[in-house]
Amino acid sequence: MEQLAVVGGVAYAMVLGGVIGFERELRDRPAGFRTHMLVAGAAALLVGMERLVLEDHLGLGALLQVDPLRLVEAVVAGVAFIGAGTIFARRGNGAISGITTAATLLMVASIGVSVGFGLHVLAASTTALTLLVLTLLRMLERWMHPDRNGMPRDDSSPREDGCDTDSPGRR
Template identity: 70%
Template structure:
């Protein structure tokens, strides 16, 4: 495979990184354990792995060898790797009264799914999922804060 052909996966990786970066930026603004760069790398790597598998299948060097790649196995591998990273973002407070980082772990899984979606070339769906994820992280956080404030404010 010529070097120029190898660059075909690069726009998808860049697009996935941009989408993951948008979510990571929100996490960064909230000073969470995994932020801008981490989310970009997770989304980009997921897109790269799926794009690479597609390129290998299309490469004449491997085509005659009966090579088969199950894309769902690649998805499982990405999810397993991201789950490991996500687990590192979850911290229990002393005394075990609260757990922090679960939303960030979930956002890492979301950007991995966005990267996978880009890797499968479903770009519009990836953008829609990015917008929905940002809405969950921002709007629902605001709703939770307001509900909490109302619950702790002495009654009128």
């Protein structure tokens, strides 16, 4: 029965990750719907498995020392590898792209970890906040910088996060 609860948590994390991934998919980013779902689900599964293993070995007492944050560190390291791939997958002309998508992968992994620890309200709230950042702040950037509205400039393509790649120290 506990395993089914973990599966439910994985499904919930995948739905939350999918919501963020859908936004990335609409923007045609290197990691979209499926990738975000899988990252969130994997994080929830790893934390859920840790909880199940610990519950099964409660009788070991002092022999078993656990630091739940070590697993979180492992999740972050795995996501960093995937995120690095999204940053370099886009353009070969020297422009930096994919940083926001890499950050969303870290967020969905964190959301998955939250679900794995049973922090469902925190996970749902963080999903909403992430969508708020991705949508409302993007609209604000476009309003503040109408010359950047996603159109490539003469010398290079715009960065995904809206920052100017020609600024000093940005290359």
